[in-house]
Amino acid sequence: MTNSTVKPHHHGDLREALISSGIELLEEGGITALTLRKCAARAGVSHAAPAHHFEGLQGLIGAITNRGMTMFAKAMQGKIDATDGLPFPTLFAMCEGYLSFFIENQALANLMFNQKSEVMTTSTTGRSNNSAFKILVSSCAPFKHGPMGHQATEYAVWSLIQGFSHLSIMGQISCTEEQPQICFADLLSILNLQVAD
Amino acid sequence: MTNSTVKPHHHGDLREALISSGIELLEEGGITALTLRKCAARAGVSHAAPAHHFEGLQGLIGAITNRGMTMFAKAMQGKIDATDGLPFPTLFAMCEGYLSFFIENQALANLMFNQKSEVMTTSTTGRSNNSAFKILVSSCAPFKHGPMGHQATEYAVWSLIQGFSHLSIMGQISCTEEQPQICFADLLSILNLQVAD
DNA sequence: TATCAAACTTGACAGTGTAAAGATGATAAA
DNA sequence: TTTATCATCTTTACACTGTCAAGTTTGATA
16 A cells, blocks of 8 residues: 555545534534534444544544535535626625535534634645635635735625624524525625726 | 512522633633533532523523623723714724624633524514614614615624624634734725715 | 554543432521 | 421432543555
8 A cells, every 4th residue: 555545444434434424413413413422323433433533522623624614615616606707796606605605504614613723724734725715815806905905805805704604594693584695795785895907 | 588689598699600600611711611510619519509590501501691791792882982972983992892802702702602592693582682782783873874774784894893803713814913903993994884964 | 374553342431411309598487 | 486488509320421541353564
């Protein structure tokens, strides 16, 4: 075995199976349902098996966060790919994907954004591994930036969609429960954004 | 004892003491440090005593959320009271108090806003008991509202400051770490707000 | 075939929430 | 003052959790 793809012995690919089980449990019963022992049981292994793949529960949560981030990026990119590529439709599609991911993966989204793991941090390595963050940045790029530069635009858009998504799934905001995307469009229009020359 | 102030028998006021202990534990060791048994120990009672005052751990968390909401409202109102009362300074002060509370009570703020308890809900009774929400609404009132009315303005401001506060304490946003209020001012200026005639 | 390291199991332990039943003590009625 | 009552709190018990240590199995390699 000289290549980099590690072929496990017994289970097949326990590490990935445990992550999948974890996400399932998360969506079925929320954060309190996510336990190492239940993940192990669902993957058909003993309760101590996960210890050989993750550094405790926190390690599994970190791995789940990583998996979640690729799902998250895919959700946003999928919406963006369905547009004509113009600045405003692209920005809105990005936000649409952001919000959709939160609604369709409530517990997972909450777990991810209440985490201070590597990919969720402002660290350079975290950012370079975070394609979701890159999508956000590139969606904001075509617009005029104020005196504080592109970062202020990015943070404004990010804060707005993050806050809206979070408050929505927490039931603290209720405009149109069926289609909150429509409601968010009004909020986005309050932002003073103009396409750069 | 015909008046409404209940005088407890043994402890004095165990219920409030447990809430205080809970908030302490929360700030000292984060959400994982908040356990019924530790709260009980800190209050000097047996581990099963809390059951007579709260419906399990979830009940205690609800009570902590309520206590936290009054602290939260006080933080915002305090900043507002120090202004001249004009619309923009008042709005900014409200946001300043919002952010300050998150920074100074990270674990508590996280607990509160990851909760679907009564006060945090869009229900009428929840809203009427939530002075923090009223402060937000009144801070947004003086401004011109778009075609979607005052609610769109409120949700835009709320989402922006909630998202920014949340991402800040999670270390996912870093403009000026010492004084993030200054950074938020730039974001708030991107919002297209004008004082109504 | 023998070796050996990785993958997994077994057993144990301290914490946790929660329930049931008993003890305590403040209040109110006698 | 004495007694009865009941909310308050304690004790005991149980299932579940994360984590550790030791043993066992497995499959690739020599």
